[in-house]
Amino acid sequence: MDLELSPDDLCFRDDVRALISATFPPPERFDGSRAHEDRWRQAMAAKGWAANKWPVEFGGPGWTPAQAFVWERETTAAGLPPQVGGMGMGMLAPILFAYGTPEQQARFLPAILEDRERWCQGYSEPGSGSDLASLRTRAVRDGDAYVVNGEKIWTSGAHTADWMFCLTRTSDEARPQAGITFLLIDMRAPGVAVHPIISIDGRHAFNRVTFDNVRTPLENRIGEEGRGWTYAKGLLTHERTGQAFVSLSLELLAGLKEAAAALAGPDGASLLDDPSFAARLALAEMELKALEMTELRTLWQVQAGSAPGAQSSILKLKGAEIVQRMTEFFVECAGPYAAPWFPEVAGPAPVPPVGPPWVRRELARYFEGRAASIAGGTDEIQRNIIAKHVLHL
Ligand SMILES: Cc1cc2nc3c(=O)[nH]c(=O)nc-3n(C[C@H](O)[C@H](O)[C@H](O)COP(=O)(O)OP(=O)(O)OC[C@H]3O[C@@H](n4cnc5c(N)ncnc54)[C@H](O)[C@@H]3O)c2cc1C
Structure with missing residues (x-):
């Protein structure tokens, strides 16, 4: 593995630095506001760099590892997020690439890329955090939909999200990991309620989310019923990397x-x-x-x-x-x-x-x-x- 940057990589680094200083001319700095996020996303999009970790066939720039490395270092050193688009961009998209149907990819990926829809992660439940496979939020098939009942906790950003990618229990018969199904739930569907959790620093980042007979169309299931654990595990390794x-x-x-x-x-x-x-x-x-x-x-x-x-x-x-x-x-x-x-x-x-x-x-x-x-x-x-x-x- 050669860690030296090549002349091409150094040119790329100059390009990245130029983009950063053109978007936020010093001494202005990125302040984390939605307006600054939008400005940064648009600047990245104009270069084709908004979805910089996505594969080329889904609109990614096809960077070499060295370019990805340069990008991450330069943006972070300048106080900028290497990517915007939150959990949809970084966590759900890899699952859609690997397990989503062409229809699901066409429906959800452009809205993530253009930041028209935001996502939250519905995994943890009271009593099911580390022991996630014990989760109890239930999804029962009813005609062309699943009916979801239960609750999630510590859901970051649920109060601003349009959608949740969610682990639900569809069967108790096999070992706990085998009865879990991965659903995409519309946060505006009747029966979804978001309850804020205010943290000790006064901020509102976390929520408890409850589901009361929430109907989720079958077409919003990722992959096969009961295989959600396998998909989620893949996603967690991406999250941890x-x-x-x-x-x-x-x-x-x-x-x-x-x-x-x-x-x-x-x-x-x-x-x-x-x-x-x-x-x-x-x-x-x-x-x-x-x-x-x-x-x-x-x-x-x-x-x-x-x-x-x-x-x-x-x-x-x-x-x-x-x-x-x-x-x-x-x-x-x-x-x-x-x-x-x-x-x-x-x-x-x-x-x-x-x-x-x-x-x-x-x-x-x-x-x-x-x-x-x-x-x-x-x-x-x-x-x-x-x-x-x-x-x-
Ligand atoms: C900033 C932040 C953001 C989060 N955002 C989200 C989110 O968006 N969506 C979401 O679903 N969840 C989210 N979470 C929840 C997070 O995933 C859980 O807090 C985490 O999985 C731990 O679960 P728990 O809090 O129930 O703790 P527990 O699982 O109850 O663990 C309590 C303690 O016991 C230890 N422990 C538990 N089991 C074992 C074991 N088998 N061996 C050894 N030690 C063990 C743990 O290490 C821990 O120290 C977030 C948490 C934080 C802090």
């Missing part, structure tokens, strides 16, 4: 070095000059480098046509650990300022903020980073998968 957080950790590391270098003690030496801090940071950087190599190896294998498999659990587990360690370093740098006032939680601050300018942003990322060990399958579940499928224990 994208959760190595390498670009994010690289961005954090760069900011961290800057912040630590600027923090001078009474003797004028910076925190970066502290041998203990510098040694721990160097160790984290080496681990990040090793993770980056593993991610690249996986990327190359996926591009060559093989499924990521259990390797994606290694990426997710180590990726979460390293991103959390980077944010912990920021807490250390912040020292006595590591408990900033968050107006979203505590209301308007009574006094002007104190401490370095990055404190609020990085401390928010420290708290958010805890979710990396849970979402998409917990650390313990990744270890179980590695033990079974990699170490054959």
